[in-house]
Amino acid sequence: MDNRPIGIFDSGLGGLTAVREILQIMPHEQVVYFGDTGRVPYGTRSRETIIKYARQDIAFLLSKQVKIVIAACGTVSSVAAGLGQEIPVLYTGVVEPTALAASLATRNQRVGVIGTSATIQSGSYRRALNALNLDIQVFEQDCPLFVPLVEHGFSRKDDPVPRLVAERYLAPLKEHGIDTLIMGCTHYPILRDIIAQIMGKDVTLIDSGRETASFASEMLRSQNALCDETQTAAYSFFVSDRVEGFSKAASVFLEQNIVQDVQYINIDAFAKDP
Numbered sequence: 001m002d003n004r005p006i007g008i009f010d011s012g013l014g015g016l017t018a019v020r021e022i023l024q025i026m027p028h029e030q031v032v033y034f035g036d037t038g039r040v041p042y043g044t045r046s047r048e049t050i051i052k053y054a055r056q057d058i059a060f061l062l063s064k065q066v067k068i069v070i071a072a073c074g075t076v077s078s079v080a081a082g083l084g085q086e087i088p089v090l091y092t093g094v095v096e097p098t099a100l101a102a103s104l105a106t107r108n109q110r111v112g113v114i115g116t117s118a119t120i121q122s123g124s125y126r127r128a129l130n131a132l133n134l135d136i137q138v139f140e141q142d143c144p145l146f147v148p149l150v151e152h153g154f155s156r157k158d159d160p161v162p163r164l165v166a167e168r169y170l171a172p173l174k175e176h177g178i179d180t181l182i183m184g185c186t187h188y189p190i191l192r193d194i195i196a197q198i199m200g201k202d203v204t205l206i207d208s209g210r211e212t213a214s215f216a217s218e219m220l221r222s223q224n225a226l227c228d229e230t231q232t233a234a235y236s237f238f239v240s241d242r243v244e245g246f247s248k249a250a251s252v253f254l255e256q257n258i259v260q261d262v263q264y265i266n267i268d269a270f271a272k273d274p
Contacts (some may be wrong), residue, residue, distance in 0.1 A: 015072030043116020
C-alpha cells in the first residue's frame with residue numbers, strides 16, 4: 001500500500017479529463033493536479049520550451065511527495081517522453097496507453113490522430129502505433145484551435161463556432177476512411193460530442209485521458225502502490241495564473257462541482273535544470 005498522492009499535470013485544464021477517470025477507476029486515491037494556466041497552450045511552443053516547462057511542472061509535483069507523475073498532456077508526452085527517466089517515482093504520459101487502445105480497437109487498420117501542432121509534428125503516435133502493428137496506417141491532423149476553444153468555454157455541441165472548426169480539421173480524416181480516431185490531447189474529450197457527430201457512428205473515439213488513467217491504475221497495482229481503500233479521497237488543485245473562474249471551468253471537465261480551494265503557485269520557482 002502507498003497512501004501518497006497521485007500527481008497529474010497539464011498545460012491547462014485538459015488533464016482534468018484524466019482526473020475524472022481516476023475518480024471512477026481509483027476512487028480512494030488522493031490527487032494533486034497542476035494546470036499551467038499561465039502558459040497554456042504548450043502545443044505551439046518549441047521543444048526546448050516544452051521540456052523546460054514540463055521539468056518545472058514535475059518538480060512542483062515531486063515537492064508534494066507524489067508516488068506517480070502523470071503527464072496528462074499530449075504535447076509533453078510526445079515531445080519530452082524521456083522525462084520519466086529523470087525522476088525517482090513512477091511516470092507515464094498519454095501516448096503509449098492511448099496507442100495501445102487504438103491498435104486494439106481498429107478493424108480496418110486505418111487510425112486517425114488529432115493533437116496539437118507539437119504532438120503531430122513529433123510523430124509520436126505514428127511511431128507508437130507502428131511499433132505495435134506495422135500494418136496500421138496512421139493519418140494525422142493538428143488542431144491548434146481546439147485547446148483555446150475549450151479553455152474559453154466554446155465546447156457545447158450546439159455551438160456553431162467549435163463545430164465549424166472541427167468540420168474543417170476532421171474533413172481530411174473522414175476522406176481517409178479511418179475507423180478509429182485518437183483524441184491525442186486531454187482537452188479534446190470536451191469536444192467529444194461534436195467530434196462524434198462529424199465522424200459518424202462507425203468511428204471509434206479513443207480518449208487519451210481515460211486510457212492513461214486506466215494504465216496508471218495498472219502500474220500502481222503492479223507495484224502494490226494503490227492506497228489503502230479505507231482512505232478518503234482528496235483532491236488538491238493548483239494553477240499558475242488566476243484562480244478566479246477555475247472551479248467553474250474545471251467543473252465542466254470533471255462533470256461535477258468543485259468545492260475544494262484552488263491555489264496559485266509561482267511555477268518559475270520550480271526551475272529544474274537537466
